[in-house]
Amino acid sequence: MKILVIHGPNLQLLGVRNPEVYGSVDLDTINQQLRAIAAENQSSIDVHQSNHEGEIVDTIGRSRGEYSGILINPAAYTHTSVAIRDAVEAAQIPTVEVHLSNIYARESFRQHSLIAPVCVGQISGFGPQSYEYGLKALLGHLSA
Numbered sequence: 553m554k555i556l557v558i559h560g561p562n563l564q565l566l567g568v569r570n571p572e573v574y575g576s577v578d579l580d581t582i583n584q585q586l587r588a589i590a591a592e593n594q595s596s597i598d599v600h601q602s603n604h605e606g607e608i609v610d611t612i613g614r615s616r617g618e619y620s621g622i623l624i625n626p627a628a629y630t631h632t633s634v635a636i637r638d639a640v641e642a643a644q645i646p647t648v649e650v651h652l653s654n655i656y657a658r659e660s661f662r663q664h665s666l667i668a669p670v671c672v673g674q675i676s677g678f679g680p681q682s683y684e685y686g687l688k689a690l691l692g693h694l695s696a
């Protein structure tokens with residue numbers, strides 16, 4: 553199975569950005585761990601990081617027919633982007649939303665996700681492991 557992994561805005565700064573909130577592991581390390589998990593499950597990942605809403609919408613729009621599932625951390629767009637929500641809904645590809653931090657334990661503006669209702673599920677609050685749990689949950693969902 554081919555999985556599309558999407559990292560939203562500012563996640564290229566992981567490891568140096570607010571380490572007390574997001575930890576000290578960088579994005580390359582997370583991507584390597586995801587590649588290893590995918591390989592263990594006879595699957596592969598393509599990774600896309602973007603700081604631009606329209607680019608994320610375009611990437612999701614092109615994913616139909618290409619990917620079995622999407623793992624996405626929409627970052628700040630989680631809380632604002634009707635366009636990304638509509639793209640996920642239109643793609644009709646099972647999608648899992650992940651967050652490093654527990655968005656429900658943070659500022660009120662982070663406590664609502666526009667994307668989660670069109671996803672299979674959401675994992676939030678386990679640091680870099682949110683991605684690992686999310687990928688495993690997505691692969692499990694796809695093979696069920």
Ligand code: DQA
Pocket residue numbers: 561562563625626627628629630650651652653654655662
């Ligand atoms: C985040 C949570 C968002 O509120 C924030 O804007 C991020 C990262 C997380 O992974 O915890 O950039 O998605």
